Amino acid sequence: MTEFVMLPGFGGAGDFDFVAPMLAREHTVSLVEATAPPATDTDTILVGYSLGAVLAAVQAAAHPVRGLVLICGWTQSTPRLVDWSIHAGDEAFARHTMVGPASDRTPLVRPELLALVGSLPVPELGAIACPTLVIGATYDLVATAHQSRLLYGGIAGSRYVELATGHAALAERPAEVLSLLTAFAAQPSVDPVAQR
């Protein structure tokens, strides 16, 4: 039984509304809103999505954890991303830019969380020592897959896998994310691509 701590993105706790209860069938799961610092220890698998991935990386750099999973995160808020966050209060704009071309899903966006983008801390990637799984998304127009690949490049013990989704990976492919988290918890150092 693994202890998961999950940091959601712009949708708040609702981002994990599939993954969290399914993980909780066999593990302990706690959800931490982006506004509070997570309580972690060396047994924790820390999972961050979107802006939660940035905060998770910051946390893991300062406080060692057992494993780290960064979903559609970024190394630092780019001007493009800040610009997006200013416009994403428009629901239709957010929806169309967050999902991939094949999806009919509607991601959650809480406007007050968008405002955090411009003031996020920058994680010190070189200080992250635990096994890390970086999950990027091919059609991510918001954070971009390139940013996920930079996280992969900057974290020494990291693996990279890419989903065929937009930024809203958890709305589009929650079961696929679940399968990656389950496999990571079982063997944090196994390459998820090789395993497939």
Add this chain to the structure above:
Amino acid sequence: MIAPPPVPHTDIAIVGAGFAGIGLAVRLQRSGRTDFTVFERASSVGGTWRDNTYPGVACDIPAHLYSLSFATNPEWSHVFAAGHEIRDYLERVTDEVRGCVRLNTPVLDMTWDEHRGLWMLTTPRGSHTARVLVLACGRLADPYIPVIDGLAGFTGEMFHSARWDHDVDLVGKRVAVVGSGASAVQLVPRVAELAEQVTVFQRSAPYVVPRADREYTDAERGLFAKDPQEIDRLRSQLFWAAEEGFAERAGDPTRTEAARERALTHLAASVADPRLRELLTPDYEVGCKRILISNDYYPAFERYGVNLVPSPIAAVDGGAAVGANGITHEVDVIVFATGFLAAEQPYAAHVRGRDETLAEHWAGGMRAYASTSVAGFPQMFVLDGPNAGLGHNSAVHMIESQIEFVMTALAAGRVLEVSPAAEKTWTERLDAAAEGTVWTAGGCESWYVDPRNGRLTLLWPGFAHAFRTALADATVLFSPAAGPDEAARVGDRAD
């Protein structure tokens, strides 16, 4: 004195030419093996999709997902394929291995010869020996017809939905349909278009959700043909979307509630008559039985001449079917949409391992290591066997997981056998996982559960991707590094 002709030998004998048998044969051939034989009792391949030709027969899993990953098909006409389209597809897949398929060849007896380390197969066309036996006999292959008082004396025509009698013209007839499961939901609307009167005998009402079907455009099919990766992308999307359906059945009350609401809203939108709606409302938890998809089942009951009897047929009296309430219904034809022998597979009685038949081994319910290997039955694999069924995703994906298990085991090239301890540990783990789930505690009677003991023996109580991972992990038993006691050791470790 003339010596008897030698008994023909095949390295791998596969019994059954449906998705599982043909799929394995193609994988074997492509891996460079040529010494295998597929035995098929019928006169053509296709399994379920050969047997079921009733009006309206179709698959309720999207076609691109309900096909083999290594033999995809750009030509699927609709999101959901009709039965004949799937059968044609399997015929085309079979072309690759047709020379190895023996049609009209039922295997009457399969016995392990301990002395020679071979399986002996008896067919009406002679005997065969095989090093490895693969049972790919299906799980919904032998029709089940309930015992009904007076049925033998019925004066009209009767047949099972999977043995449809196309010589019987239903136009203007009074037809009784017994059952309201997956087959009935598809055939009732079609029969209602032909018959003068249709009486559906419903033991318990199913949950029915909308069927989001549509035709693929020429452009889409053209793209699938030109760029096979487009099919892979679609398959991946369909697979992971289907996986979400498992949450409705296990552990997430919000999603269970949403699934129930989706079905009941569909019912309310389709049926105006409150009394009829009440009869069509299930009395068990959603997911306990297969959730069905249809846009025309509910509306069929609003047609003149279509009646719903909320009970099984209690008796048949000459030309009349009698409901549990004693009301008689004069009918010309009885269609049994009553499902299949699932919990007790008929083939099991014809397989004899070291000490017992497979039916004897499974007297307490089907069991196997990794759903595929059975203790006391060396060099034998069961496809579509214990706990390999699924309610929320593609059965073909499950079959492929087992095919890969078999391929890995065969590649190990050693005597393949599991210990009773490994089988027991695996079974106990599954029994524990099934406890308290909607299938065992959902308040319904379904074919997923063995009625002899209440064990969930037909269904895998988890995600489809978890089945694949579990089986991949389970092949460690057959790895060259594993010692003779490995089976027990792996079994102990599995929990």
